[in-house]
Structures are given as C-alpha cells and as structure tokens.
Amino acid sequence: MPSRIFVTGLGFISGLGNNAQENLNSLLNLRSGIGRIRHIETSLRDELLVSEVRMASEELSCLAGVPSTEAYSRNTLLGIIAAKEAYRHASLGDHPGLRTGLISGTTVGGMDQCEKYYQDFLFNDSKNAFIDIYDCADSTEKIADHLGLKGFMTTISTACSSAANSIMFAARLMKAGKLDCAVAGGTESLTKFHLNGFNALKILDKQLCRPFDAGRNGINLGEGAAYLILETEEANEKTGNRVICELAGYGNACEAFHQTASSPDGTGAYLAMKKALEMSGKTPDAVDYINAHGTGTDNNDLSEGRAIENLFTGKIPWVSSTKPFTGHMTSAAGSAEAIISILGLVHGIVWPNMNFSNQMPELKFRPVTEMIRGANLNLVMSNSFGFGGNDSSLIFKKYGVH
Amino acid sequence: MEYINGIGIISPQNTLPGQGFLEAVVEQTADFLKSVEPVYKSYIDPIASRRMSRLIKMGITSAKICLRDAGIDAPDAIITGTGLGSVEDTEKILGELTIEEKFLNPSPFIQSTYNTISSQIAISLKCHEYNSTFVHRCFSLESCLTDAVLQIREGSAANVLAGGIDEMTLNHLTIIRRLGMWKREAIRNLDLWTSETPGALAGEGSAYFVISSEKNEKTYARLAAVETLYKPSSTMQTASFVKQFLADNGLMPAEVDLVLMGSNGYSEHDRVCNEVIMQSVPAAARVLYKHLCGEYHTVSGFALYLAANIISRQMIPSCMPLLQRKPEKLENILIHNHFRNTDHAFILVRV
Numbered sequence: 001m002p003s004r005i006f007v008t009g010l011g012f013i014s015g016l017g018n019n020a021q022e023n024l025n026s027l028l029n030l031r032s033g034i035g036r037i038r039h040i041e042t043s044l045r046d047e048l049l050v051s052e053v054r055m056a057s058e059e060l061s062c063l064a065g066v067p068s069t070e071a072y073s074r075n076t077l078l079g080i081i082a083a084k085e086a087y088r089h090a091s092l093g094d095h096p097g098l099r100t101g102l103i104s105g106t107t108v109g110g111m112d113q114c115e116k117y118y119q120d121f122l123f124n125d126s127k128n129a130f131i132d133i134y135d136c137a138d139s140t141e142k143i144a145d146h147l148g149l150k151g152f153m154t155t156i157s158t159a160c161s162s163a164a165n166s167i168m169f170a171a172r173l174m175k176a177g178k179l180d181c182a183v184a185g186g187t188e189s190l191t192k193f194h195l196n197g198f199n200a201l202k203i204l205d206k207q208l209c210r211p212f213d214a215g216r217n218g219i220n221l222g223e224g225a226a227y228l229i230l231e232t233e234e235a236n237e238k239t240g241n242r243v244i245c246e247l248a249g250y251g252n253a254c255e256a257f258h259q260t261a262s263s264p265d266g267t268g269a270y271l272a273m274k275k276a277l278e279m280s281g282k283t284p285d286a287v288d289y290i291n292a293h294g295t296g297t298d299n300n301d302l303s304e305g306r307a308i309e310n311l312f313t314g315k316i317p318w319v320s321s322t323k324p325f326t327g328h329m330t331s332a333a334g335s336a337e338a339i340i341s342i343l344g345l346v347h348g349i350v351w352p353n354m355n356f357s358n359q360m361p362e363l364k365f366r367p368v369t370e371m372i373r374g375a376n377l378n379l380v381m382s383n384s385f386g387f388g389g390n391d392s393s394l395i396f397k398k399y400g401v402h
Numbered sequence: 403m404e405y406i407n408g409i410g411i412i413s414p415q416n417t418l419p420g421q422g423f424l425e426a427v428v429e430q431t432a433d434f435l436k437s438v439e440p441v442y443k444s445y446i447d448p449i450a451s452r453r454m455s456r457l458i459k460m461g462i463t464s465a466k467i468c469l470r471d472a473g474i475d476a477p478d479a480i481i482t483g484t485g486l487g488s489v490e491d492t493e494k495i496l497g498e499l500t501i502e503e504k505f506l507n508p509s510p511f512i513q514s515t516y517n518t519i520s521s522q523i524a525i526s527l528k529c530h531e532y533n534s535t536f537v538h539r540c541f542s543l544e545s546c547l548t549d550a551v552l553q554i555r556e557g558s559a560a561n562v563l564a565g566g567i568d569e570m571t572l573n574h575l576t577i578i579r580r581l582g583m584w585k586r587e588a589i590r591n592l593d594l595w596t597s598e599t600p601g602a603l604a605g606e607g608s609a610y611f612v613i614s615s616e617k618n619e620k621t622y623a624r625l626a627a628v629e630t631l632y633k634p635s636s637t638m639q640t641a642s643f644v645k646q647f648l649a650d651n652g653l654m655p656a657e658v659d660l661v662l663m664g665s666n667g668y669s670e671h672d673r674v675c676n677e678v679i680m681q682s683v684p685a686a687a688r689v690l691y692k693h694l695c696g697e698y699h700t701v702s703g704f705a706l707y708l709a710a711n712i713i714s715r716q717m718i719p720s721c722m723p724l725l726q727r728k729p730e731k732l733e734n735i736l737i738h739n740h741f742r743n744t745d746h747a748f749i750l751v752r753v
Contacts, residue, residue, distance in 0.1 A: 197511030254533035388521025
C-alpha cells in the first residue's frame, strides 16, 4: 500500500489573483483582496466588504475556455480555472496509465444562476438550461470534462471545511490503492444566497475582519477556487514531477455541539489537530506554523485559540489567519489556505495575521503580525472548520526532511 | 470484509420498525411518492424537533432506528450522502430572496447547508468521531459507502453509520419537470411500468446503514463492493465495466442471482439499463423496484435495504415484478443505478 502522498501541482484563483503566482505576489506585497462588492448583484453591495475574484463571470468564461453563451455557474468557472492550472502544472494529462481522481468541495454549487432565475424556473421555460447546473455535482463534473478526467470523482460538502475534507478523502483513496493521483480541492463563488444567510446570522464584519483580535467582529466573505495535485510516491516515480511538499497528516473530527457555534473549549478543533499530528508521527513541538481557520468571529477564534493552547502545551507555533487577505472562501478555504501554507513552507515565509492590534485576554499567545522571511519551516498545519462542527486539519511537510 | 449490521429507513413504503418486509404495499396516486413518516417525538426531543425541517427529522430518525437495529450506541464515523440536501429550506430562502432581499430568518439558511444532517446526527449522539457529507448526484450514497469501507480497512472504525437521504417538494418537481424526463401528472405508483405517459416518477427517502468490520447475529448481508462509472462512451463500455467489476470480486456473470434494476419509468434510459444488464449478466433474474420509492439521487439506499433483506430473509417480496425467471438462490445481488445515463453506480451485496 502506498504510504506517502506528494503534492506536485497547485492551482489557485482568489481575490488576490487569478493563478498561484499572482496570489503569491499579492501575499508578498501584503495586498488584501478585500474591498467593495463589484460583481454580485445584491442590495448589500454598499454594506459589506468581500474578497471577490476581480473578473466578471463573462471574463472568467473566457479565461476558462468556455463560450459565455453556455450555462455555467461562476462557481464552476472558478473551479475549472484553478483545477486546470494545477493539472497543467503537474502535466498529469501526459500519463494516461495512472488512475487520476477528482475530489471537489463546494456548497453553493450553481446557486448564483439559480437565485437569478428562480422565478423563471417556477413559472416559465425560458431558463431551463440553468436548472441542471444548480446542484453541487455539476461543477465537479464540468471540471472533470474540461480536464478530460473520467475516473473516480465525487463532491464533498461539509460547509467551510469541504476542500480540506476533499484533500483528505483523496489521500485516503490513494493510500487504499484506489487511485494513483488526484486533483483535490474546492470551489466557491460568492452568492446573494450565502451573503444574506451569513448576514442573517449576524457574523459578518462591516469593517475589515480582525482574526484573533480582542475587538474582532466577524467575517468578510471571499470567493475563489484552489486545487492540489496529489501523487503517491509510486506514481511520482512514473510522472517524474517535482515534489513541492508532502501531505504528512490529516484529521477530521466533529464538535457535536451546535449547528453554527463552536464549543467554548474547541473540542472538535483540538481532536482534528491531534489526529493530524498523530498521523504525521510528529510531536506538537515539531509544528512550525499553523494557518488557523481564524474567521474573525468571536466564537471561532476563542474556541480555536483554546484548542491550540490545549494541544501545544509547550511552545506555541507561529499562528496566523490569512483570511484578512483572501476573505473567508468558505468551501474553498481549506484548499486555498493549504496552498498559502505550502507557499510559506516552500519559500520560508510566515504569513502575517493582518488587521491585528489588541491581544485577546482569554489567550496566552498572539498571532504573527509581521511577515517573517527566511523562516526555517519544516512542518505546517492548516485548519478548516465548518458549520455543524465539521472540523479538519491538514499537515504539510517539507520534502526531503525527516 | 464489511457487513451490513443495521438498517434504518424511512421511505414511501411501510419500512418502519415492526412493519415487516414490504408485506402490504403502499399505493400512492400522486405527483411524487412521499415518505411514510414516523411519529418523530419517539426519536427526537420535541423542543429540538420543532426547529427542524422535515429532512433533518427524517435523517436523525432513520439514523437512530439504524443504530438501534444494529444494537450500537455510538458509531465510529457518521457519513451522509445527499443529492440536494434540504430542498424545503433552500426554497424558503429562494422564495423570499428572489423577490426582495430583506433580513432572512437564519434557520432555513443553516438547515439548507448539506452537512446539517450528518452534524445533527452527531449532535444528537454526542459523537465527536469522523463526520462527512457527500453531495454528488447518484454517487452520493456510493461515495459514503466507499468512505465507510476505507474507514474500516484503515482500522479507524469498527462500525460506521452511513446513509443516503433526499426529499422531494412540489415546487422542486415543478422545476425539474421542465426538463422533460419526469412524469407531468400524478399517477398511481403501481401503474408505473404499464403507464403510457413518458417520464420517471419522483420520490424520496432516507436510508442509513451500520457498516461493520465484524459479522454478528444482526448481520443482514455482506457489502462486497461499490464502484462508480462516469460518462461511459457506450452501453457496451458500461457492460464490460460491470463484467470487470464482478471479476474483481471473484464472480462470474452467471453467479449473479438477482439485479435490482435502475429503471425508473423514463423509457429512453430504461432501455439503456436493460441493455447494460443483458449484455453483462444475461442469466441473472432482474427485478424492478422504483415504483415503490420513486426516483431520487440517493435511491440506491432503498435498493440496498431491499438487497440486504432479500439476502437475509431469502425471499423477494411479491410487490416487485420479476423480469425473467425466478432465481434458484439468493446469494449475490447487483444493484445498478444511474443519473441520466451519465453517472452509473454499482453495489454488490453478498450473502
């Protein structure tokens, strides 16, 4: 049975840029993607700050290579762009003998079109082409079609941990010998549906989000897509792809506490991180950096902070939330932040937790607030927690380090 | 090896505990087949239940019935498959939002999130273990079962609670009827196979299973294998996929005793179902069942309930018409399901 899982390709589109390099440049230049709403048609336009991908859907169609006359959701277009980038990065299409799967996380599916045409769906036949693209699987299947993939595929929706769980499930399928390679990650476009939903829950900050700050006041939503190419060690011998890093551990646990709130002591977060660490075979002091879920809500940051303190009882690793850069990309957050963590690991950079000014009185540690360059990073952790207490944690290890 | 050690199912038939195995068929003359629902307060705290939508109640209740059936208090993992999640809650929001954006009631938004079912089950059981949700058309339940088998083989779990759930509403049916593959009028479910009108009959249901590493006195059958096939280029390719699937599990086509057919009343696709099975396992007895539960993304949950019971009871209920001869034995059952001849799914259930 294959035991090691390598990351060999990255594809990333967000408010920071349309590909992995543009995202990296924005991160290095401390350029946030968060700003006023430009593309979504919503009455909340002047009220909320979001991190939108800087293209209208028609432009995204062009970038994805899709005729703009065809029925595609923004979610699918983002997914195609990022998945194609990752797939080309690893030239997986050149190795037809390898069994490549596609595991994608999403929750909004084709909601952006559905909310536009719902009254037509109900009362007339004018928008029938958009009925079929409403569900979550549509984006996954269209991504598969654009990559020419016909192997194992599925779609995961565990709210804001969807993409992390997709990476985890892909790795498990590979270790079980069902797949040699996988395209794994998630995609999520902003929609009126979830902007209003999160707004109704009163967890959106009208100002810039301030994760782990004593005065934090909620989330700025974001959108985008991010996919990783995973290969088993055996498959990698065939592809000869350069190994970017190794997926060394993963853990999934459930809070079983409340549908939208985290438990005060962060049981789910603690268990997910602990499981991931145990799988990596490392002790807590080996973790150099944690890319926290850090949404900026009162509840998450306290609960996650406590869980971190409970697990890392010795020295607490560098911790930051990069959501002040990307916004909360919900179902795509897991793979987006996995890539941000990997870029840090590869370039020796600890990303800063922007917009932080006041220490939370409940926590002993404070997040990293200035970018650290030349950091010696060997092991990084990326946390993603979802509604319903669906908590997952991933650990990436520098390649060639034991 | 993995075993089906518990079943909890809410469906348009009498499938609740103590109702036997499809002894009296439920006839419905309707636009879609609606579940025969239990009294939820026997399963869910009435105060919590009041805030829950129908799908969530069906999910939690069938999960609890399933665990009781298996004699298990706490599973080692909870995994749900759903094609559409809570349609009712999503419609509530869309109904308001697409007329005017105003401050929403947050409850339907929370419940419209697909993972609500798995997480509500976890909350009601206080279960902190692995928890996930798959949302891929007719691969949703099959992905759950694949995950469950992985959990067991990794040594992470001895008993996994895995299930598939979907609901139908009249609004949703109105919308999908525009696509031309569904019956445009109410019909009597038992007339589905003789009906002159085109299209599938819609349905709904929730079926959870305890998938276990050990066989015990509760065991119904063995969950031998699950495979999916995306966009086959021809019926012949699908048929050879089936033969390979059987061979991978050490079976000759002639050893398949019974096939639970994917047919749903939409004749164009029913023809494909027949061809696939005739070309791959021509000698097997075939049985139709979707007149009992209707068509929905996770309908293979109903089929798995049928297969497990047919094997453990060694009988086929009379409400399911047999195409071809009566099988001599009931040891190997193949379930075929598909979504518009694009996504094909196969489950092999063995004695």
